[in-house]
Amino acid sequence: MAVAENHGGISTALKLVDIEGKGRGLVASQPVKGGQIVLRDSPILTYSSFSLKQRQGVYSRYCGHCYKLLVTGNGTLACPTCSHPDDAIFCSSKCQSSALGFSHTPWVCQSLSYLRNCPVLVDQQPEDRQIQARYLVAAFNLAMVSPSSFQTLISLDGGGPQGGERDFNAAIFLHPIISSLPFPEGLSAPSLDITAALLSKDRCNAFGLMEPLTEHGERSVRAYAIYRNASFFNHDCLPNACRFDYVDGGTEGNTDMIIRMIHDVPEGREICLSYFPVNFSYPQRQKRLLDDYGFSYGENNEIELDGDDDFPHTYFFVRFVCDKENCGGTLAPLPPSNYNNTTNVMECNACGSLKKEEL
Numbered sequence: 001m002a003v004a005e006n007h008g009g010i011s012t013a014l015k016l017v018d019i020e021g022k023g024r025g026l027v028a029s030q031p032v033k034g035g036q037i038v039l040r041d042s043p044i045l046t047y048s049s050f051s052l053k054q055r056q057g058v059y060s061r062y063c064g065h066c067y068k069l070l071v072t073g074n075g076t077l078a079c080p081t082c083s084h085p086d087d088a089i090f091c092s093s094k095c096q097s098s099a100l101g102f103s104h105t106p107w108v109c110q111s112l113s114y115l116r117n118c119p120v121l122v123d124q125q126p127e128d129r130q131i132q133a134r135y136l137v138a139a140f141n142l143a144m145v146s147p148s149s150f151q152t153l154i155s156l157d158g159g160g161p162q163g164g165e166r167d168f169n170a171a172i173f174l175h176p177i178i179s180s181l182p183f184p185e186g187l188s189a190p191s192l193d194i195t196a197a198l199l200s201k202d203r204c205n206a207f208g209l210m211e212p213l214t215e216h217g218e219r220s221v222r223a224y225a226i227y228r229n230a231s232f233f234n235h236d237c238l239p240n241a242c243r244f245d246y247v248d249g250g251t252e253g254n255t256d257m258i259i260r261m262i263h264d265v266p267e268g269r270e271i272c273l274s275y276f277p278v279n280f281s282y283p284q285r286q287k288r289l290l291d292d293y294g295f296s297y298g299e300n301n302e303i304e305l306d307g308d309d310d311f312p313h314t315y316f317f318v319r320f321v322c323d324k325e326n327c328g329g330t331l332a333p334l335p336p337s338n339y340n341n342t343t344n345v346m347e348c349n350a351c352g353s354l355k356k357e358e359l
Ligand SMILES: C[S@@+](CC[C@H](N)C(=O)[O-])C[C@H]1O[C@@H](n2cnc3c(N)ncnc32)[C@H](O)[C@@H]1O
Pocket: 021, 022, 023, 024, 025, 156, 157, 158, 159, 160, 204, 205, 231, 232, 233, 234, 235, 236, 292, 293, 294, 295, 296, 297, 300, 301
């Protein structure tokens, strides 16, 4: 089945198929070139990575809607109801009005205030749990403002039983708090199972919208986003595509996920991303894949990695991993001007630097 027909318009270069041992996945429906953009996807849901506890003097530096860096004194606007400095300051009147009608509705505003006044959550729980509560508010708000997008969220893969158990335990804590939010009349509070399932969807499918890389190679997450189509990419430790995002760039669609090919791929080949930076060590990857996504790498994949010094991994590292100090981002060619030509300028998806490659 063509993804473009069934999942709201993505490149015809992709096809959604069932892949043994992996569930659904995306394969190339035609030969694709290194640098080619095979997907541009807008988020169905975004939420801030800030914990709910107000830290003295620490405010979000980002627009509460598009997550762009706020420029001080540049006409920022607040939510008329809560003006909360963590997630209710907007970079423009456009973001303010979009937020008030979608991501920061009066219900979200009220619910976040309620959660902030919930000491068992903000004083006794770690940041991660508070961010999960924030996500659940965003998810239940989605059910109200866009039932079809909420159905999409529910239909995403939630990974294996290992993470599921963790999510269920988190739901046992969060569910009573979430159930006491002021749900509008006629809308019942979610069940414990739905709450746990939503947490699984988040764990397996959320992408971090990243801060620029610091000089020490650190890159923190400023917000999380879940995408309708990008959620279908499976993981490979030697990916053939990678994500680019330009959160602080452009005006329209700055939270869109752009998936670009790292190298040429023939028709029918699965297109995979690495779910974490490609310079993670092999044991680190195995642990993350099992803990967070519920599968072991190698069982269903063509290439098995026995260590970090095997040939395919070394080749990938030399050719496609950014060698700028402390970076370790993935390099992909700039998009070709027409898809018959591959450019030999590689762009790093973490530090943004450009490097000319000998073809
Ligand atoms: C973001 S979803 C990817 C799409 C998913 N396969 C589906 O059916 O919707 C992540 C989940 O896909 C599965 N998955 C991804 N990569 C895999 C791989 N290399 N081997 C086995 N399962 C994989 C795991 O269940 C993982 O939790």
